[in-house]
Amino acid sequence: QQQVKQSPQSLIVQKGGIPIINCAYENTAFDYFPWYQQFPGKGPALLIAIRPDVSEKKEGRFTISFNKSAKQFSLHIMDSQPGDSATYFCAASPYTGTASKLTFGTGTRLQVTL
């Protein structure tokens, strides 16, 4: 499976800041891009996902921006809160792929301070 490169590895922001996590991919067959959120000692949970037919998707304070030509996508968290402190994983899979075809990024550990 092709790699998904995620950065930064860790991120510290103050409450109310806007952390941005970036991911880049190589496989042009990828066309489903979910983000998973994982709290310590727990399993990941789907946060938000995007398909390449749109350049942006918002769900509450979470926004995915997608740049198909650059093969990059990013997660923005508006008005970040201490409760957002978690590890975030981007992922990608081809349209014809089941969940077994998901390739995960290496994760970003986010800490939101008071």
Place this chain on the structure above:
Amino acid sequence: DGGITQSPKYLFRKEGQNVTLSCEQNLNHDAMYWYRQDPGQGLRLIYYSQIVNDFQKGDIAEGYSVSREKKESFPLTVTSAQKNPTAFYLCASSQGRTTNEKLFFGSGTQLSVL
């Protein structure tokens, strides 16, 4: 409550010992997965099963074995052939009928070597 139950939460393995991690789901999902999570490496697929009595190797299947005798259960055995078993193991499930599916994760098992 519907979900995925993994047990035990913590497990210790001695040299040369096989250990089995339990995963049970009551979501009536067809597909189940095992992932390994190491710090800084994201989630890597070990095995997956899309139907009872059938399973496929993922990216890092060496040293692991699985069975799928019941729809609800997908145990993972870490054999003595797995030389570096210390990791956080995550079980997941999905409906298994469509592409771009949401993965539902359990809370994980932390395996350590004595």
